[in-house]
Amino acid sequence: MLDLTIDDPMRAALPVDERAMLAALSDPSALTTRDDAPARAAIARDWAALGVSIDPARIVLAAGRDSALARAIATLCEPHEEIITLTPRVAAIARLAGVHVAQVPLARAEHGFELDVAAIYDAISDRTRAIVLSAPHEPTGVVLTEDTHEALVALGVPLIVDESRARYVLDAPEDRVSSVLARPLETLAIASSCFEIAPALELAWLGVGGPAHDVEDAVAKLDATAATHGAIASPLLAAVPRLLESASATRDAITARIRRNLDALRARVPDGARIEGGWLACLRYRNENAGAHARPGVLYDLSSDWVVVSLLTEPATFDAGLDELLA
Template sequence: MSHSTKNSHLSTTVANLKPSGIRRFFDLAANMDNVISLGVGEPDFVTPWNVIEASYHSLEQGYTAYTANAGMIELRQEISNYLKHRYFVDYNPDNQVIVTVGASQGIDLALRALINPGEEVIVIEPGFVSYAPAVTLAGGDPIIINTKPEHEFKLQPEQIEDAISEKTKAIILCSPNNPTGSVLTKEELIKIAAVIEKHDLIVLSDEIYAELTYDEDFTSFAFIKGMKERTILISGFSKAFAMTGWRLGYATGPREIIEAMVKIHQYTMMCAPTMAQHGALEALKNGQKSVLDMKKSYRQRRNFVVNSLKEMGLDCHLPGGAFYVFPSIKSTGLSSEEFAEQLLRKERVAVVPGNVFGSTGEGYIRCSYAASLKQLDEAMKRIKKFINEL
């Protein structure tokens, strides 16, 4: 299909956007039977029952109207309490918190509230597939920093220095990272913060996987000295609370930025779904035990998958968070796309080729361990067979 908009009614920006590379593999896998999918970035757990019940209950009580544009005040208060007690960052629920339709909408709103045409936003790769397109859609130019396997794909402060120009406005950080699972330590964040302060950048900190760290406590970027004033903290309920289909997220940050985001949200979305907000309120109030149970299970699976991959000769760092491993498949001589496609066709295991997360991801695959141990065990056997037969 031509990306040219000649004789077309489409916006050139949209016409030139590449579709998400992840979807292609899911579409392939959807038409096959007996496929084990390690592709999807979502928990295999069903939303905890108390959350579902709270949502039912809200419907029974007639809570079916719009909420305030920024979200129910009770939910914003609870988000504020949660961030304060869990990560020691303090936000005023009246004007520093907005409830969004997933963390993805939070990223979109933040970029649209910040970016003037032609301004630059630094995007780290390998990284979540939506960041660069979201910058483009907001009228900005994504500037890519490629992280390196020898640093476990963690951003280095000097890389930010090298990427900065007079047009640089903001940087998007994601720790724990999707797809690599790498987690930036407090010490590493402090060094990054020094560069950000020096160049007066705004930070979009995507902390959707904050609850899912396995080896050390999570540090929010907004907690680092001097960073709260310049950070938009983006998070939500999808990953830690197993609420992907509920589409509920939130953003917190400086009042003037959050108020600008609410303005766009008023005109484009009105408010996040009311019944989902009631479910999220219950998740924050009484969901911590479920989160810890899921986290314990993920940790066990992570260790199993990393050991299995290493045993079959694939290089793989131990990810500190999220629920992905990012092994190198360079030793097989196949490209990421070839590896993923052949593995799917021959052994019926779906993984995501690393190159969809940026050119640095070439030679890697992303495997999600948000699947049962039984499925993971079978998937590892199939991958091993596939590699042996190459």
């Protein structure tokens, strides 16, 4: 069975400097000190590549991507209050915390999907405390644009945006916004990201933007949630600067891989859904008995004739798997 679901770069036959990563995790200073200032400064530099200028004091470390989102939700919501989200993954995290979820699907567009700000507006209630989305959206790859960013901010509801795949841009429009924090904010926004190269390390972070008094309050609450959601271990904390320094070649290889596989998908399905960013792709399959494994679209609130494939897949496997799915 051909596997088109692998979305961990460490398992995708990509060049990874494992020696440098292991050396970073062996820093003896982690045995005697726990200073997160170098890690926050390194993350601020990493975010600068996305056009984000952020004070390291507005960055909070978290023990994994899901934990980061859970902490952001807990910061803005009490149990029995509500979030609006477009992502089933986020809905599951919120419900575990007792937070109500109003789930809004993406709208179908001529060349794929689009963010429906009007539907989000209609879902706002007296209990709404945050709008939570991923950019790029998973699995459709829809990115934030200038217009959608402005429209979301104008709703006046705090935003939580998972930007874990934000550096991987494919068919994005020219007015793409690289991060919710990259534009002026009149309302509170929390962006989450992670060390996407090695998910098993469970290294993630949150950045906070918006009005100064709201930011200070949110950062303080995020720091307080570490007691219930866990903090990252000292060796990993000390390793952050060197881990990020070692990431460049692998990130370039990821970009090349997903671009190559997207081109292969486009050659077979030229009128398929537009993929603006990230490393997942949605397609309608034709062969129910295919010898290839893809994620069912229903896991992402898509109809049953959709499947989701990983653009990280090794090229020969990806090509053969597409041939099976589309036979």
